[in-house]
Amino acid sequence: MKLSTRSRYGLKAVIDLAIAYGTGPVSLPVLAGSQGISEGYLEQLLRELKKGNVVDTVRGAQGGYELTCDPAELSVQRVLNLLEGSTAIVDCVGTLHHNCTSACSCSARPLFLKLQTRINDVLECTTIRELADDYTQQKARGIPSRNICDQKFE
Amino acid sequence: MKLSTRSRYGLKAVIDLAIAYGTGPVSLPVLAGSQGISEGYLEQLLRELKKGNVVDTVRGAQGGYELTCDPAELSVQRVLNLLEGSTAIVDCVGTLHHNCTSACSCSARPLFLKLQTRINDVLECTTIRELADDYTQQKARGIPSRNICDQKFE
DNA sequence: AGTAAGACAACTAAATTACTAGGGATTCAC
DNA sequence: GTGAATCCCTAGTAATTTAGTTGTCTTACT
Numbered sequence: 107m108k109l110s111t112r113s114r115y116g117l118k119a120v121i122d123l124a125i126a127y128g129t130g131p132v133s134l135p136v137l138a139g140s141q142g143i144s145e146g147y148l149e150q151l152l153r154e155l156k157k158g159n160v161v162d163t164v165r166g167a168q169g170g171y172e173l174t175c176d177p178a179e180l181s182v183q184r185v186l187n188l189l190e191g192s193t194a195i196v197d198c199v200g201t202l203h204h205n206c207t208s209a210c211s212c213s214a215r216p217l218f219l220k221l222q223t224r225i226n227d228v229l230e231c232t233t234i235r236e237l238a239d240d241y242t243q244q245k246a247r248g249i250p251s252r253n254i255c256d257q258k259f260e
Numbered sequence: 261m262k263l264s265t266r267s268r269y270g271l272k273a274v275i276d277l278a279i280a281y282g283t284g285p286v287s288l289p290v291l292a293g294s295q296g297i298s299e300g301y302l303e304q305l306l307r308e309l310k311k312g313n314v315v316d317t318v319r320g321a322q323g324g325y326e327l328t329c330d331p332a333e334l335s336v337q338r339v340l341n342l343l344e345g346s347t348a349i350v351d352c353v354g355t356l357h358h359n360c361t362s363a364c365s366c367s368a369r370p371l372f373l374k375l376q377t378r379i380n381d382v383l384e385c386t387t388i389r390e391l392a393d394d395y396t397q398q399k400a401r402g403i404p405s406r407n408i409c410d411q412k413f414e
Numbered sequence: 415a416g417t418a419a420g421a422c423a424a425c426t427a428a429a430t431t432a433c434t435a436g437g438g439a440t441t442c443a444c
Numbered sequence: 445g446t447g448a449a450t451c452c453c454t455a456g457t458a459a460t461t462t463a464g465t466t467g468t469c470t471t472a473c474t
Contacts, residue, residue, distance in 0.1 A: 107263055107379075109349050111432065114368060121367040133450070147433055153452075166441025167449040182371060195263045213275040213395040214268060217336060217386055224378045225261075232371055241367040265463065287419065301464055307421075320472025321418040 107195065109186075115143055116151040116189040117182070123161060124177035124238035131163070131170030151189060158188035177238055183229035193229060195222055261349065263340075269297055270305040270343040271336070277315060278331035278392035285317070285324030305343060312342035331392055337383035347383060349376055 119137050126132045134152070138145040152171055155161045162174045173180065186193050198215070199222045273291050280286045288306070292299040306325055309315045316328045327334065340347050352369070353376045 107261060107267075107344060107347055107349055108351075109261055109372075110430095113261075114350065117368050117371075118366075131450095135450090144433075146435075149451075149453095150433090163451060164441090165439080165451050168442065169440085169450050171451090190261060193261055195261055196268065197262075211399075212272075213391055214271050216394050217271075217382075217391055218263075220386070221379065221382050224382055225375065228371075228375050228378055232374070237367055237371055240370050245365075264461090285419095289419090298464070300466075303420075303422095304464090310421095317420060318472090319420050319470075322473060323419050323471085325420085
């Protein structure tokens, strides 16, 4: 049930872009540096987001990435769907085929549906703008540092 | 964000055991046959559930598996935690370390926390008994068949 | 004793994840 | 119009996880 690092990195990059929204494109080195990850890897993720029309690019010197729309209009759902492929916890309750041929004989289906509904609620209702605002406000209250949250624990 | 087949198979097996609760042990061949999967694979899952004290076993002829407690007292959370290892969507919001050292610098953390809270709500509040009851009632209303929900879609 | 069951360990094939490498195409600044 | 900055794209790869299979051993009912 883990969220992939793709999703975490990509989502944070989108939040970075939301913070910079309206101020021109942000380059890959800056975005990757913000999270301390390789440019090559983040680039792949951003390309998916471009395909999905969430970000736009400006090539050449002084180029970079920027959001195609107001972050207030951009749901986390849309971003994660592009990064993760799908936000369905099991294929048979995804948006594409909410009906499974053995639905009537699957004892766990009611649980899966309930869980998926709650997850979708959060993902659809949370906008990138909210996350960006939370983050900038929190940073304003102190403790500035890099946008990293990927340590290993035991 | 997918639930593994481990979890799906294991959870359904537990629901099967809940339906049979109080009627003596159910053998591996019966449980595996119910889902149309191999005995060897399901056995591994059941062993995890035994380690976690969710199921108990009776060896020898006429033996099998049974729940250690009333299914009404058994949450889906507990079952999935044993099967999945953890039900945390990202390590840094798991039950073990709800605090990440870069928590204050992670722009996506508020989302992760909200999502995890909603997921835990569902998993903690849903009991195996509820799922078992739903299933038996639905079967009583018709359309009996095997407990399979694992087709591939496109 | 024979057989029906679970216990356990080890191995494996396939898929996924998380990258890395490297060359190509644009565009800006000078 | 050259050079540097930048995105574009493909391919490869190592590590991990997933989803099993196989085989031997132990236990206990009949």
